[in-house]
Amino acid sequence: MICSRPLRSKGFTLIELMLVVIIIAALASMVVPRLAGRSEEARVGTAKADIKGNLSVALRLYEVDNGRYPSTDQGLNALREKPASPPTPANWKGPYIEQEPKDPWGKPYLYRYPGTHPPYDYDLYSWGPDGAEGTDDIVNWD
Numbered sequence: 001m002i003c004s005r006p007l008r009s010k011g012f013t014l015i016e017l018m019l020v021v022i023i024i025a026a027l028a029s030m031v032v033p034r035l036a037g038r039s040e041e042a043r044v045g046t047a048k049a050d051i052k053g054n055l056s057v058a059l060r061l062y063e064v065d066n067g068r069y070p071s072t073d074q075g076l077n078a079l080r081e082k083p084a085s086p087p088t089p090a091n092w093k094g095p096y097i098e099q100e101p102k103d104p105w106g107k108p109y110l111y112r113y114p115g116t117h118p119p120y121d122y123d124l125y126s127w128g129p130d131g132a133e134g135t136d137d138i139v140n141w142d
Contacts, residue, residue, distance in 0.1 A: 055124055059096075
């Protein structure tokens with residue numbers, strides 16, 4: 001027996017494809033604005049983790065080995081390479097960090113020893129997203 005049903009092509013019509021595109025665009029317009037600010041929040045979180053975690057631990061290890069923190073002039077580079085300028089560490093066992101310490105915005109972290117913000121012996125901070133001193137700074141003394 002021969003089937004008398006009309007043959008239908010096995011593809012999507014233009015209208016069906018347009019509906020899918022419109023639905024995806026509508027969903028994206030609701031989701032993208034919510035995710036847009038997340039990358040900046042992630043950068044701030046990374047800077048806080050570096051300052052309060054990674055770099056602080058490296059500085060403490062340096063201090064345990066050498067009896068003092070690197071000077072302001074030696075800076076955080078003293079965690080990567082043995083300083084040649086005084087006070088030269090007698091018991092340097094580094095490198096204490098693997099890469100040059102830069103904040104998530106590509107600028108070097110700022111370091112000062114002795115620090116001016118108790119209870120820490122040193123000041124370690126980033127000027128944050130705008131790269132200038134202000135209210136968005138990420139610091140170790142908060």
